[in-house]
Amino acid sequence: MIARKAGLEKRGAAVKTEQCSVFTGVLFLVFFCYNKIIMANENSFLKPEEKDFQTYYKREVWWLEHRLLLKKIALGIFVIFDACLVLFATWLFLDAYAISYDSEQSSVAALAGLGQDELRDFSQNEAARPLVISKTEVFSSGDENSFDLFATVTNPNSDWYATFKYGFQIKNGKTEELSGFILPSEERPFVIFKGTTAKSTETDLILSEVEWYRIDPHQIFDYSIWLTDRQLEITNAIFSRGDDLTPPGLSFTAANKSAYGFYRPSFLAVLWRGGSVAGVMRLSTAELKSGEIQNFSARWSGAVPAVSKIEIFPEINLLDPAVYLSPSD
Secondary structure (H helix, E strand, O other), X not given: OHHHHHHHHHHHHHHHHHHHHHHHHHHHHHHHHHHHHHHHHHHHOOOHHHHHHHHHHHHHHHHHHHHHHHHHXXXXXXXXXXXXXXXXXXXHHHHHHHHOHHHHHHHHHHHHHOOHHHHHHHHHHHOOOOOEEOOOEEEEOOXXXXXXXXXXXXXXXXXXXXEEEEEEEEOOEEOOOEEXXXXXXXXXXXXXXXXXXXXXXXXXXXXXXXXXXXXOOOOOOOHHHHHHOOOOEEEEEEEEOOOOOOOOEEEEEEEOOOOOOEEOOEEEEEEEEOOEEEEEEEEEOOEEOOOOEEEEEEEOOOOOOOOOEEXXXXXXXXXXXXXXXXXXX
């Protein structure tokens, strides 16, 4: 009985010890959870300024702890990048002047000659074609001691015009040189009055200092329309043989129906006798304003030629801004 009672007492003591251990564990768990909740609540009750300061503090602490490491990493990246650039430049230099030099030179030579035939053909097609000069005609200036020299020049280019010096090569040398021009697709006469004292067939019109200019399509989109807007109307061209009271002479009317006035325009009148030139006269005026109509007349000196046709050529370089009157004139 005594032994049984002692066993029961030991078992009871063990149960009590076990119950005490369980109670202690539960109490610890409750305390741990309570501590977590309290800390969470404390953080939740922090002011925004305190939260910002806490974030800033943590960031600064992290930067202080890792600053040296970040500097080392940045320096390492820079060194690697710089080394790659040096290696790349060295390879290019060696490849250009040592490894592939011969092949590179051969390729450059091949490229330089590529398409030269096509380029030459294109340049020739786009370049201005030479002016065409007619045979020179020599006729009396109105007295027995001098003769006029006459020839025409044709511009076969529709988008090129030219300025130049012109004179006639005669048997005894060369006449004086005058300034001339020719517009695109134009045939224009040129004359030197009293250019020689002897009538000769060995005479040619010589052009020098020829300068070509191309029509800019951005400024003149359609040259034919542009030219029509600036043309003068020549009417009533008459050559009178005269009578006892009136000497022979030439007269015509020039009407400027364009919107542009012209400064010191001149007109070359060519008198034809069949297919030959019988005489040439030049008439001019100080200005010809827009909408103005002027009558021109000149007396003929010397023997009166037989005239079958009269042509009047305005000598106005319409592509030269200097020939136009300003709007205030």
